[in-house]
Amino acid sequence: MxxxxxxxxxxxxxxxxxxxxxxxxxxxxxxxxxxxxxxxxxxxxxxxxxxxxxxxxxxxxxxxxxxxxxxxxxxxxxxxxxxxxxxxxxxxxxxxxxxxxxxxxxxxxxxxxxxxxxxxxxxxxxxxxxxxxxxxxxxxxxxxxxxxxxxxxVPTKVAGTWRLDDGRLLHLTQRFQQVAGRLESGGSATEIFGGRLDGTTLTFGANGVDHTAEVDQAAMRGTTGTGDNTNSWRAQRVP
Ligand SMILES: C[S@@+](CC[C@H](N)C(=O)[O-])C[C@H]1O[C@@H](n2cnc3c(N)ncnc32)[C@H](O)[C@@H]1O
CATH class of the missing domain: 3.40.50.150 (Vaccinia Virus protein VP39)
Structure with a gap:
């Protein structure tokens, strides 16, 4: 057939x-x-x-x-x-x-x-x-x-802990293209929502703001927010 x-x-x-x-x-x-x-x-x-x-x-x-x-x-x-x-x-x-x-x-x-x-x-x-x-x-x-x-x-692999350049920690779990986790800052943590991978592009929401990042094995380069309120961020995988 x-x-x-x-x-x-x-x-x-x-x-x-x-x-x-x-x-x-x-x-x-x-x-x-x-x-x-x-x-x-x-x-x-x-x-x-x-x-x-x-x-x-x-x-x-x-x-x-x-x-x-x-x-x-x-x-x-x-x-x-x-x-x-x-x-x-x-x-x-x-x-x-x-x-x-x-x-x-x-x-x-x-x-x-x-x-x-x-x-x-x-x-x-x-x-x-x-x-x-x-x-x-x-x-x-x-x-x-x-x-x-x-x-x-095929999604890239992101499970693990990532340190953002402002010191916050991003803890991620992954099931195929679905991503969950929490963003930790100075003892308090917020759940991320809607986490998803499209190949090497990770998107998620945290603290009411959209995050997008390109993942390259041990590094992420991301942006937060939209339009005039866009900020750049980076993160490194914590070994
Ligand atoms: C349903 S046909 C699909 C053919 C074509 N890809 C298409 O979409 O029209 C499935 C084909 O897979 C082949 N096939 C099944 N198991 C295989 C295997 N282990 N290694 C290589 N070919 C296999 C069958 O001989 C058959 O020709």
């Missing part, structure tokens, strides 16, 4: 795929996602267990005139290193999607992940458990067979 072309196009739009990207399709089937990404100028690799499908995908890519931008590999996705991708796409059985989740979460922050239909909520024993919620879901109407597309952006 391939992804309907309309849904492939929607997924690539959601990830904003361009000629700057390397897309890797995990379970490439007849190659349509890889070929569509190449039509947008991206380099694209399809990983597929079935050698017959790999040959079909290569033939389809040649017929579409995108052989130079595409590659198809006969391999098991659980043994293939896809860490160089800037975009991952998949349309896999739910249990395979969930098995991939830890590896996908450890990809480079900012990597976009696309999935037809199956999301990364739940666990293998409890499908209703909270998991990694999609950042965006689009459902096509009318439905061309399969109609639900999800996108995630």
């Amino acid at each position: 391939p992804t309907p072309q309309e849904l492939v196009d929607t997924m690539l739009d959601m990830a904003g795929v361009t000629g700057e990207d390397l897309l890797i399709d995990l379970g490439a089937g007849d190659g349509r996602v890889v070929i569509s990404a190449a039509h947008r100028g991206a380099r694209a690799i399809g990983v597929e267990l079935d050698p017959g499908l790999v040959e079909l995908a290569k033939t389809n890519a040649a017929a579409a005139g995108v052989s130079a931008l595409t590659e198809f590999v006969t391999a098991d996705i659980f043994e293939f290193d896809f860490s160089s991708a800037s975009v991952i796409s998949m349309f896999l059985l739910p249990e395979l999607t969930l098995r991939l989740r830890p590896t996908l979460f450890d990809l480079r922050p900012g990597t976009r992940i696309l999935s037809n239909t199956w999301d990364m909520r739940g666990t293998e024993t409890d499908p209703e458990a909270r998991g990694w919620d999609p950042d965006q879901t689009i459902v096509l109407d009318p439905c061309p067979g399969f109609c639900t597309a999800h996108v995630w952006t």
